[in-house]
Amino acid sequence: MERKAWAEPYRIKMVEPLRMLSREEREQKLSEAGYNTFLLRSEDVYIDLLTDSGTNAMSDYQWAGMMLGDEAYAGSRNFYYLEANMQKYYGYKYLVPTHQGRGAEHLISRILIKPGDFIPGNMYFTTTRQHQELAGGTFVDVIIDEAHDPASTHPFKGNVDLDKLESLIKKVGAEKVPYVSLAATVNMAGGQPVSMENVRAVRELTARYGIRVILDATRAVENAFFIKEREPGYQHKTIAEILKEFCSYTDGCTMSGKKDLLVNIGGFLAVNDEEIFQQARNLVVVYEGLHTYGGLAGRDLEAMARGMEEAVQEDYIRHRVLQVRYLGEKLQQHGVPIVVPIGGHAVFLDAKRFLPHIPQDRFPAQTLAAAIYADSGVRSMERGIVSAGRDPKTGDHRYPKLELVRLTIPRRVYTNAHMDVVAESVAAVYQEREKLSGLRMVYEPTYLRFFQARFEPLAS
Ligand SMILES: Cc1ncc(COP(=O)(O)O)c(C=O)c1O
Ligand SMILES: N[C@@H](Cc1ccc(O)cc1)C(=O)O
Numbered sequence: 001m002e003r004k005a006w007a008e009p010y011r012i013k014m015v016e017p018l019r020m021l022s023r024e025e026r027e028q029k030l031s032e033a034g035y036n037t038f039l040l041r042s043e044d045v046y047i048d049l050l051t052d053s054g055t056n057a058m059s060d061y062q063w064a065g066m067m068l069g070d071e072a073y074a075g076s077r078n079f080y081y082l083e084a085n086m087q088k089y090y091g092y093k094y095l096v097p098t099h100q101g102r103g104a105e106h107l108i109s110r111i112l113i114k115p116g117d118f119i120p121g122n123m124y125f126t127t128t129r130q131h132q133e134l135a136g137g138t139f140v141d142v143i144i145d146e147a148h149d150p151a152s153t154h155p156f157k158g159n160v161d162l163d164k165l166e167s168l169i170k171k172v173g174a175e176k177v178p179y180v181s182l183a184a185t186v187n188m189a190g191g192q193p194v195s196m197e198n199v200r201a202v203r204e205l206t207a208r209y210g211i212r213v214i215l216d217a218t219r220a221v222e223n224a225f226f227i228k229e230r231e232p233g234y235q236h237k238t239i240a241e242i243l244k245e246f247c248s249y250t251d252g253c254t255m256s257g258k259k260d261l262l263v264n265i266g267g268f269l270a271v272n273d274e275e276i277f278q279q280a281r282n283l284v285v286v287y288e289g290l291h292t293y294g295g296l297a298g299r300d301l302e303a304m305a306r307g308m309e310e311a312v313q314e315d316y317i318r319h320r321v322l323q324v325r326y327l328g329e330k331l332q333q334h335g336v337p338i339v340v341p342i343g344g345h346a347v348f349l350d351a352k353r354f355l356p357h358i359p360q361d362r363f364p365a366q367t368l369a370a371a372i373y374a375d376s377g378v379r380s381m382e383r384g385i386v387s388a389g390r391d392p393k394t395g396d397h398r399y400p401k402l403e404l405v406r407l408t409i410p411r412r413v414y415t416n417a418h419m420d421v422v423a424e425s426v427a428a429v430y431q432e433r434e435k436l437s438g439l440r441m442v443y444e445p446t447y448l449r450f451f452q453a454r455f456e457p458l459a460s
Pocket of ligand 1: 053100101102103125127128183187216218255256257258267
């Protein structure tokens with residue numbers, strides 16, 4: 001008999017009870033939170049799919065490592081273990097730990113970007129672009145067009161469009177392009193992967209112009225899974241081999257360990273160039289902490305080093321991506337419009353097709369995320385016009401083609417029964433979608449506005 005069933009590759013040793021509020025209570029909480037799911041209290045959330053960042057469940061092996069934290073100010077042994085594992089799995093020479101991903105983005109942006117520079121990348125990420133802009137650079141999107149089309153089934157929607165990249169270099173001159181900012185997978189495009197063929201081609205092109213490639217390796221293990229699944233020639237390679245080959249076409253990486261590396265806090269910058277390393281090692285003491293802890297406790301470094309070993313285990317990563325797919329396929333069965341192919345860390349609802357009657361400046365994705373919380377206490381995140389922010393030159397809203405709500409799956413935290421509940425709730429909101437009529441922004445912070453903006457419901 002053919003066996004199709006699959007299960008979580010772990011058993012549960014400790015549990016955290018969940019609490020569900022009544023519909024009236026949830027509506028009250030939503031109003032108090034200004035219809036922004038970032039402003040809800042965690043205790044008022046039933047199933048938390050806001051983010052996969054720092055929300056992972058650690059293993060007993062990682063917790064055991066926490067007890068071995070060497071909390072020396074300088075030269076903690078956990079740092080050296082992390083450094084050795086980074087070299088083993090990612091292949092870069094030098095490591096600078098940071099408290100999380102954006103700490104590393106800050107360092108590399110300050111070191112490499114001069115005012116007036118252009119930084120091409122495969123779609124923006126909010127914090128990455130913010131640091132590039134604060135350093136005086138301008139981000140330029142060079143992802144393939146398919147990435148902006150939620151219905152395109154291209155298997156590697158994270159790929160760089162080499163023509164777009166080369167025409168930018170020719171237009172502004174290679175000396176104004178300090179590096180290509182390459183993310184694998186691409187968060188804002190729906191967790192979409194980059195193929196090995198594409199990263200190799202990006203390497204060849206940039207080498208001709210003497211331009212670096214800095215990888216956002218936050219979800220590069222998930223990217224490696226897609227390469228193994230979809231790219232000819234990689235089916236028999238291990239995830240660890242694929243990851244290391246991928247990184248070998250780049251000059252360094254920023255890392256938010258809070259995702260792939262299965263921890264609750266941590267990150268790093270890794271580079272091959274000794275001079276950049278020296279500068280980063282010097283700057284980190286100003287902004288994060290000494291170069292052997294970067295704002296982290298020794299135990300956090302240990303947990304991240306151990307998470308790195310677990311992240312590349314085949315049964316773990318397969319289950320991880322298949323659980324996301326399980327939720328996506330359930331939603332498709334209910335006829336809910338989602339971004340395809342289903343990505344590595346989240347299912348993205350296509351709010352433009354879900355709520356076609358709400359114009360983009362009435363924040364359809366924000367409206368939808370609020371409605372899902374009101375329906376079931378499931379927390380998701382807006383990834384549309386609010387996240388895109390304003391153009392720093394014109395001050396106008398940026399109008400992204402993708403207006404999405406992200407249902408992000410924490411690693412090793414929820415079971416597929418939770419996914420069933422989520423799918424049913426989204427389907428119920430879909431059935432009643434005509435009742436929703438949009439929001440008005442009543443408070444807008446200057447930086448990364450989506451985190452703290454407040455809204456009020458609009459009458460239809
Ligand atoms: C692709 C990507 N890059 C960078 C970051 C920044 O990492 P952190 O949240 O650890 O600062 C995140 C999440 O924030 C991310 O998803
Ligand atoms: N990187 C995390 C946390 C985060 C969320 C939204 C952001 O725009 C920035 C950071 C995530 O993607 O969930």
